[in-house]
Amino acid sequence: MSAATLLSVENLTMRFGGLTAIDDLSLSVPAGKITAIIGPNGAGKTTFFNCLTGFYKPTTGSVRLAHPKRGEMRLETMTGHRVARDAQVVRTFQNIRLFPKMTVLENLIVAQHNRLQDASRFSIAGLFSLPGYRKAEVEALKTAVHWLDRLGLTGIADTAAGDLPYGTQRRIEIARALCVDPVLLCLDEPAAGLNPRESAELNTLLLSLCREEGIAILLIEHDMSVVMNVSDHICVLNYGRKIAEGTPLEIRNDPQVIKAYLGEDDESEPATLIGGNA
Amino acid sequence: MSAVIVARHARTPTERFKDAAWVAFVALLLGIPMVGMTTVDQGGALVVTTRFGVLAAFVAASFAGRFAFRWVMDQYRTRRDAKSTTVKVDRTAKVVQVLGWGILGVALFLPAMYSDNRYVVDTATTVLIYVMLGWGLNVVVGLAGLLDLGYVAFYAVGAYTYALLFTHFGWTFWEALPAAGAMAATFGILLGYPILRLRGDYLAIVTLGFGEIIRVILVNWTELSNGPNGIGSIPRPTLFGLPFERNPAEGEQSFATFFGLEFSGMHRIIFLYYLILVLALLTNLFVSRLRKLPVGRAWEALREDEIACKAMGMNVTNVKLSAFAIGAMLGGFAGVFFAARQGFISPESFTFSESAIILAIVVLGGMGSQMGVVLAALVLVLLPELGRNFAEYRMLLFGTAMVLIMVWKPSGLLSSREPTIRLAKASAMGGQK
Ligand SMILES: Nc1ncnc2c1ncn2[C@@H]1O[C@H](COP(=O)(O)OP(=O)(O)OP(=O)(O)O)[C@@H](O)[C@H]1O
Numbered sequence: 210m211s212a213a214t215l216l217s218v219e220n221l222t223m224r225f226g227g228l229t230a231i232d233d234l235s236l237s238v239p240a241g242k243i244t245a246i247i248g249p250n251g252a253g254k255t256t257f258f259n260c261l262t263g264f265y266k267p268t269t270g271s272v273r274l275a276h277p278k279r280g281e282m283r284l285e286t287m288t289g290h291r292v293a294r295d296a297q298v299v300r301t302f303q304n305i306r307l308f309p310k311m312t313v314l315e316n317l318i319v320a321q322h323n324r325l326q327d328a329s330r331f332s333i334a335g336l337f338s339l340p341g342y343r344k345a346e347v348e349a350l351k352t353a354v355h356w357l358d359r360l361g362l363t364g365i366a367d368t369a370a371g372d373l374p375y376g377t378q379r380r381i382e383i384a385r386a387l388c389v390d391p392v393l394l395c396l397d398e399p400a401a402g403l404n405p406r407e408s409a410e411l412n413t414l415l416l417s418l419c420r421e422e423g424i425a426i427l428l429i430e431h432d433m434s435v436v437m438n439v440s441d442h443i444c445v446l447n448y449g450r451k452i453a454e455g456t457p458l459e460i461r462n463d464p465q466v467i468k469a470y471l472g473e474d475d476e477s478e479p480a481t482l483i484g485g486n487a
Numbered sequence: 488m489s490a491v492i493v494a495r496h497a498r499t500p501t502e503r504f505k506d507a508a509w510v511a512f513v514a515l516l517l518g519i520p521m522v523g524m525t526t527v528d529q530g531g532a533l534v535v536t537t538r539f540g541v542l543a544a545f546v547a548a549s550f551a552g553r554f555a556f557r558w559v560m561d562q563y564r565t566r567r568d569a570k571s572t573t574v575k576v577d578r579t580a581k582v583v584q585v586l587g588w589g590i591l592g593v594a595l596f597l598p599a600m601y602s603d604n605r606y607v608v609d610t611a612t613t614v615l616i617y618v619m620l621g622w623g624l625n626v627v628v629g630l631a632g633l634l635d636l637g638y639v640a641f642y643a644v645g646a647y648t649y650a651l652l653f654t655h656f657g658w659t660f661w662e663a664l665p666a667a668g669a670m671a672a673t674f675g676i677l678l679g680y681p682i683l684r685l686r687g688d689y690l691a692i693v694t695l696g697f698g699e700i701i702r703v704i705l706v707n708w709t710e711l712s713n714g715p716n717g718i719g720s721i722p723r724p725t726l727f728g729l730p731f732e733r734n735p736a737e738g739e740q741s742f743a744t745f746f747g748l749e750f751s752g753m754h755r756i757i758f759l760y761y762l763i764l765v766l767a768l769l770t771n772l773f774v775s776r777l778r779k780l781p782v783g784r785a786w787e788a789l790r791e792d793e794i795a796c797k798a799m800g801m802n803v804t805n806v807k808l809s810a811f812a813i814g815a816m817l818g819g820f821a822g823v824f825f826a827a828r829q830g831f832i833s834p835e836s837f838t839f840s841e842s843a844i845i846l847a848i849v850v851l852g853g854m855g856s857q858m859g860v861v862l863a864a865l866v867l868v869l870l871p872e873l874g875r876n877f878a879e880y881r882m883l884l885f886g887t888a889m890v891l892i893m894v895w896k897p898s899g900l901l902s903s904r905e906p907t908i909r910l911a912k913a914s915a916m917g918g919q920k
């Protein structure tokens with residue numbers, strides 16, 4: 210991997226009582242690339258995201274982010290909202306978490322809360338609609354409109370997010386995360402529940418985000434047609450341990466991975482399972 | 488059996504007939520002991536007699552009533568289903584707007600129409616106090632989604648702050664108003680801190696406890712609050728220094744002398760009415776504006792999904808505390824007005840049932856809807872007043888009305904939510920710049 214390392218995870222362990230959900234995981238995520246985390250159900254992928262983004266405090270280990278503007282940051286010491294606010298590591302959720310009664314546009318504006326709240330100066334500038342606040346508001350709207358356009362959501366901007374179909378909600382969640390202005394975007398199963406056409410669109414989107422906007426993406430996904438087509442690098446977890454790592458081609462042919470997915474005795478053709486359509 | 492009776496749709500005549508027949512049958516069962524038999528006093532002894540004629544009429548009336556009701560409801564349903572939902576939402580917004588201006592117009596001219604009817608103006612003032620309290624609590628419960636069962640505590644803090652500032656330091660209404668708001672907001676934050684991690688039922692129980700603690704302190708800390716005896720002779724607010732008194736102090740003007748009017752007790756009543764109207768309207772403006780600011784959107788986002796808020800980098804602690812503080816402050820303002828209006832306050836006025844009524848106003852109105860609060864306050868204050876004619880059945884009627892409203896509109900009178908920003912309008916605005 211020639212690109213600079215954006216995120217380096219060292220000896221990360223997360224235990225819940227007797228259960229070790231992540232076991233001594235070390236991993237590095239390059240800047241400006243797409244890294245996929247795959248593994249069977251219960252492998253600890255979501256838990257890994259929770260540790261990165263301040264939702265869980267890891268039992269041991271470190272997570273360091275080389276922030277392009279703010280220098281090195283220790284994510285494992287940052288709690289809750291700080292990871293998204295200060296380190297700009299933003300995530301989506303496996304079971305979509307939108308603000309369902311708010312409109313799509315409002316969802317995207319809320320994502321820019323911190324910038325707007327600063328500009329509203331404890332709401333005083335906001336209450337009187339002073340120029341500084343108005344400017345920030347217009348900026349926020351521009352950002353929102355940009356991502357609405359980019360993700361094809363403009364037509365439904367004024368609809369309540371919860372009333373929309375599942376696939377659209379997934380896109381809204383990504384658009385909302387993008388409004389936070391991430392340096393690292395963590396997507397937890399963005400293709401779950403999408404139909405093949407929507408998956409293909411997702412592929413295009415992820416590639417363009419990465420190539421054009423330079424946003425590094427960390428992707429958890431079961432849908433191999435997505436993983437194999439967009440990933441620069443894949444990391445395979447099983448029972449909280451990293452069992453393999455490499456390019457899509459290497460992973461597809463890795464006996465360990467095939468075993469993890471198919472079990473010991475299964476003789477069926479592995480390529481059909483994790484082959485994708487590269 | 489019940490399945491037939493509560494059938495939501497009975498669109499064919501046969502179905503309607505069957506449905507009505509079941510109701511008539513139930514009416515018969517109930518009617519035999521309740522209508523069909525009655526006791527008559529015959530020379531000191533109670534004798535049971537039968538009234539089959541009345542019973543038959545009762546059953547027939549039930550049948551006909553049910554049949555007609557079903558028919559009307561089905562007509563209504565069929566027509567409603569035919570309409571698309573988007574049109575309906577837009578229409579609701581329009582209707583609400585027109586209704587709002589209508590109610591405001593009535594509110595402005597009400598004292599002129601009833602300038603000699605103290606009862607009407609007083610009741611309207613009470614409605615407005617509850618409207619203001621409802622708007623305050625709406626911030627906490629309706630927008631931020633934090634169930635608060637102890638809101639009356641902030642009302643009490645506001646009222647007592649004014650009463651104490653007056654008795655100890657001689658502060659006037661206008662001086663005490665901001666101080667009491669600040670005091671209530673402080674209490675809001677004090678309450679907010681320990682319960683930041685609680686949600687739902689747990690939050691409700693702790694806030695309920697907080698409301699009671701404040702009341703119990705007021706009852707028992709006699710040196711501070713004069714205990715259950717309360718604090719009296721709290722001065723009425725003045726109009727830019729003009730008091731509403733029959734005999735103003737030597738060398739000073741009163742409202743009546745200044746304007747050359749004959750003194751009337753109604754002046755003060757009407758002044759108080761307009762005062763609370765202005766306070767309530769300011770509250771509405773303030774809350775409506777906040778709703779469109781980052782804090783307001785953050786409150787609603789918090790109500791929708793706290794975890795997603797965190798993932799967006801939002802400091803959830805600040806969002807919650809700001810909701811508690813602003814809600815409490817508005818309650819405090821209302822408290823000051825209450826103290827000034829009554830001239831006397833005691834812990835009696837700040838019991839849990841007040842919290843319950845205010846919460847009922849917010850829930851009945853449709854969580855988060857400003858206009859809904861007005862309608863609900865009207866219903867909740869006026870119904871018991873109208874019910875006075877029914878003497879002992881008053882509370883029963885009140886309860887029945889509540890149940891019926893909740894059955895008819897389970898998510899409140901006005902439950903449709905108006906977005907804080909619309910793409911079409913907003914881009915037009917941005918384009919001009
Ligand atoms: N808060 C928690 N408390 C206890 N156990 C947990 C907790 N969160 C996760 N686990 C456990 O950790 C293990 C890993 O779960 P995780 O959700 O990370 O799996 P995953 O790889 O995301 O699976 P999937 O593909 O099904 O989403 C599971 O056994 C799960 O039960």
Ligand SMILES: [Mg+2]
Nearest residue numbers: 254255256303
């Ligand atoms: Mg998962």
